[in-house]
Amino acid sequence: MLARTVLRSVPFRGVARQSLNKTSTRASSSAAGAESASSPFHLTLTASAATAVALGSAAYLYGQEAFAMTPAEEGLHPTAYPWEHAKWNKTFDHQALRRGFQVYREVCASCHSLTRVPWRSFVGVMHTVDEMKAMAEENEYDTEPNDQGEIEKRPGKLSDYIPAPYKNEEAARAANGGALPPDLSLIVKGRHGGCNYIFSLLTGYPDEPPAGATVGAGMNFNPYFPGTAIAMGRVLFDGVVEYEDGTPATTSQMAKDVVEFLNWAAEPEMDDRKKMGVKAITLLTGLFAISVWVKRYKWSPIKTRKIVYSPPVSRR
Amino acid sequence: MRILKSHPLLKIVNSYMIDSPQPANISYLWNFGSLLALCLGIQIVTGVTLAMHYTPSVLEAFNSVEHIMRDVNNGWLVRYLHANTASAFFFLVYLHIGRGLYYGSYKSPRTLTWAIGTVILIVMMATAFLGYVLPYGQMSLWGATVITNLMSAIPWIGQDIVEFIWGGFSVNNATLNRFFALHFLLPFVLAALALMHLIAMHDTVGSGNPLGISGNYDRLPFAPYFIFKDLVTIFIFFIVLSIFVFFMPNALGDSENYVMANPMQTPPAIVPEWYLLPFYAILRSIPNKLLGVIAMFSAILALMVMPITDLSKLRGVQFRPLSKVAFYIFVANFLVLMQIGAKHVETPFIELGQISTVLYFAHFFVIVPVVSLIENSLVELATKK
Numbered sequence: 086m087l088a089r090t091v092l093r094s095v096p097f098r099g100v101a102r103q104s105l106n107k108t109s110t111r112a113s114s115s116a117a118g119a120e121s122a123s124s125p126f127h128l129t130l131t132a133s134a135a136t137a138v139a140l141g142s143a144a145y146l147y148g149q150e151a152f153a154m155t156p157a158e159e160g161l162h163p164t165a166y167p168w169e170h171a172k173w174n175k176t177f178d179h180q181a182l183r184r185g186f187q188v189y190r191e192v193c194a195s196c197h198s199l200t201r202v203p204w205r206s207f208v209g210v211m212h213t214v215d216e217m218k219a220m221a222e223e224n225e226y227d228t229e230p231n232d233q234g235e236i237e238k239r240p241g242k243l244s245d246y247i248p249a250p251y252k253n254e255e256a257a258r259a260a261n262g263g264a265l266p267p268d269l270s271l272i273v274k275g276r277h278g279g280c281n282y283i284f285s286l287l288t289g290y291p292d293e294p295p296a297g298a299t300v301g302a303g304m305n306f307n308p309y310f311p312g313t314a315i316a317m318g319r320v321l322f323d324g325v326v327e328y329e330d331g332t333p334a335t336t337s338q339m340a341k342d343v344v345e346f347l348n349w350a351a352e353p354e355m356d357d358r359k360k361m362g363v364k365a366i367t368l369l370t371g372l373f374a375i376s377v378w379v380k381r382y383k384w385s386p387i388k389t390r391k392i393v394y395s396p397p398v399s400r401r
Numbered sequence: 402m403r404i405l406k407s408h409p410l411l412k413i414v415n416s417y418m419i420d421s422p423q424p425a426n427i428s429y430l431w432n433f434g435s436l437l438a439l440c441l442g443i444q445i446v447t448g449v450t451l452a453m454h455y456t457p458s459v460l461e462a463f464n465s466v467e468h469i470m471r472d473v474n475n476g477w478l479v480r481y482l483h484a485n486t487a488s489a490f491f492f493l494v495y496l497h498i499g500r501g502l503y504y505g506s507y508k509s510p511r512t513l514t515w516a517i518g519t520v521i522l523i524v525m526m527a528t529a530f531l532g533y534v535l536p537y538g539q540m541s542l543w544g545a546t547v548i549t550n551l552m553s554a555i556p557w558i559g560q561d562i563v564e565f566i567w568g569g570f571s572v573n574n575a576t577l578n579r580f581f582a583l584h585f586l587l588p589f590v591l592a593a594l595a596l597m598h599l600i601a602m603h604d605t606v607g608s609g610n611p612l613g614i615s616g617n618y619d620r621l622p623f624a625p626y627f628i629f630k631d632l633v634t635i636f637i638f639f640i641v642l643s644i645f646v647f648f649m650p651n652a653l654g655d656s657e658n659y660v661m662a663n664p665m666q667t668p669p670a671i672v673p674e675w676y677l678l679p680f681y682a683i684l685r686s687i688p689n690k691l692l693g694v695i696a697m698f699s700a701i702l703a704l705m706v707m708p709i710t711d712l713s714k715l716r717g718v719q720f721r722p723l724s725k726v727a728f729y730i731f732v733a734n735f736l737v738l739m740q741i742g743a744k745h746v747e748t749p750f751i752e753l754g755q756i757s758t759v760l761y762f763a764h765f766f767v768i769v770p771v772v773s774l775i776e777n778s779l780v781e782l783a784t785k786k
Contacts (some may be wrong), residue, residue, distance in 0.1 A: 090436075124417050130722065132726055132727065132730070133771075135730050135760060136726065136729075136730050136733075138735050138756065138760075139733040139737060139757075139760070140733060142737050142756070143752050144759070154734060171650045184450065201467055206471075270467075271467070271659045271660070273654060274651060274656075274659040275656055275659035275660045276656055277656050277657075279577070279656070311669070314417050326464065351659075353471060353617045354470070354471075354477040358477065358478070358481075358650070359647060361647060362643060362644075362648050363645070363647075364641055364648025365639075365643045366644070366649060369636055369639050369643060370640065371636060372636050373636035373640060376629065376632045376633045376635075376636050377633055378634070379629050379632070380629045380630055380633050382595050383625050383626060384626060384629075384630070387425065387621065387626070387680070
């Protein structure tokens with residue numbers, strides 16, 4: 086469009102005729118100039134077509150999604166929930182974290198490990214030192230080899246990590262019909278959809294698979310899981326956990342709490358990060374404002390200068 | 402004489418950053434250079450810090466990165482800065498190149514600066530790719546597998562070269578170790594190249610300007626005018642970077658890379674980071690593997706022909722409306738390619754990718770020379786009465 090308008094303002098035929106005559110002097114740098122320069126209208130057309138193709142394909146591409154897999158293989162896209170802790174100016178709800186940890190301990194921990202989270206990291210976040218020490222001591226850990234080279238057992242310390250439910254991957258697979266329950270330390274960061282996906286998965290088990298859906302033996306139907314057949318069954322039912330703070334333990338409440346807890350497990354630095362972010366943005370905005378002021382202060386004489394041309398005057 | 406002008410080292414600083422006379426009319430689009438230098442600085446400082454805690458071993462790499470994220474004081478800040486500044490680096494370098502294309506910065510006498518700049522882009526991409534492998538998540542491993550396998554397209558010796566790069570028969574511990582060593586080395590090569598880039602410009606005619614004419618009619622010293630002008634964009638850059646680092650640090654990353662590398666399981670889609678997508682799209686648009694690899698590398702090297710194929714007598718496109726249209730089509734096409742690079746290989750994206758690839762190369766080899774010749778003619782006709 087623009088190209089056409091631009092070219093329309095130029096007398097076409099005159100251009101074409103004259104440019105043919107002037108080719109030798111004008112396009113000394115290239116021999117290709119003669120035939121191309123003689124037909125600017127074709128080029129306008131090409132340019133317009135190219136613009137149309139580029140803009141059209143851009144609109145087309147941004148407008149739709151491609152799926153290499155069928156919707157079932159892809160898994161149902163989770164609903165976007167308004168997570169309070171995901172907002173830029175919000176921290177984790179630490180009571181929810183505490184409830185979520187209770188759900189993890191009483192429900193998830195029988196199959197899923199949380200190997201990157203040590204007992205110490207709970208202190209000051211959702212539990213007191215004494216609570217965590219007691220919790221750590223409930224577990225046994227191997228000692229260093231003693232003088233005889235024997236490895237003994239000792240109660241856990243704050244510096245220990247949460248023990249895994251199975252000795253190794255093979256044991257985990259053997260106990261779960263060949264499926265490996267993934268470690269949950271990074272699950273929120275390591276899955277497309279993050280919190281929304283985990284929440285949808287936990288609460289998305291239908292009572293029965295929909296008509297037409299086939300699920301293999303020992304598998305369960307969940308529309309949010311890629312492939313829809315998941316080895317894990319529905320684990321959250323109303324009242325399966327009794328919250329110590331009296332919150333009614335509905336399925337969605339537990340799912341929400343445990344997702345927030347797993348988000349903390351994946352990003353324990355989030356509260357600090359956002360707090361530091363607010364400080365950084367505040368500070369930098371101030372510095373930016375000052376820098377704009379200094380720049381204008383330094384440049385104002387340049388921007389407001391007047392350049393005068395005094396023609397030479399003959400003095401005779 | 403002032404020590405700034407007589408001291409053998411300080412006088413270099415003086416001639417580059419203090420007294421250095423710059424054209425008075427350069428716009429804010431001339432600020433990307435200082436921002437890119439800042440990016441390189443941030444990357445080297447954060448990178449060296451990360452290297453103090455990182456373990457380049459297939460068994461421990463992922464764990465050591467998580468150790469940095471969880472246990473090292475402010476380790477998350479250092480790593481998120483490193484990861485997001487890499488994206489910012491490419492975002493700015495594309496703007497910097499776009500500025501060069503728009504204002505004809507590649508034209509003589511700045512061809513050497515432009516050529517070094519193209520080499521810098523290639524080294525940057527290599528460095529970014531090597532760095533992305535280091536956390537050794539799923540996308541690290543499989544990205545490394547895909548990209549190193551490109552070399553197998555070389556006739557006769559391709560497979561041998563790939564195994565030489567791997568140091569084995571697949572991406573393994575030796576690969577990770579050498580990638581770490583090279584990722585540590587290349588930023589310093591980049592710094593040297595950036596210095597060459599600067600010297601090549603400084604010792605010819607210095608910065609161009611938006612009018613495309615000589616800058617000698619009106620110049621201002623670098624200090625204080627351009628130091629304070631650069632500072633404005635530096636703070637804007639820090640604000641935007643902070644928004645990413647502190648509030649959405651993983652927005653530009655792939656969640657697949659928070660899953661530990663598993664050679665037994667291929668992720669559903671192997672996608673490079675956003676800044677490599679246009680070239681990945683060009684690679685995938687060519688049905689032949691060898692030609693695809695050649696096309697991908699040529700796509701970057703095509704920048705080098707700009708000084709030759711732009712036959713215009715004017716510097717830059719600001720007074721050449723046809724070229725302006727061609728420039729914006731090129732930019733739109735680049736963004737289209739970036740989208741296509743992230744799509745699965747299937748109709749219609751294959752065909753669109755091929756059209757975009759043709760348009761990409763046509764810009765450098767056909768559109769620019771033809772349009773510049775037409776404009777030469779028009780200018781000549783208009784000025785000759």
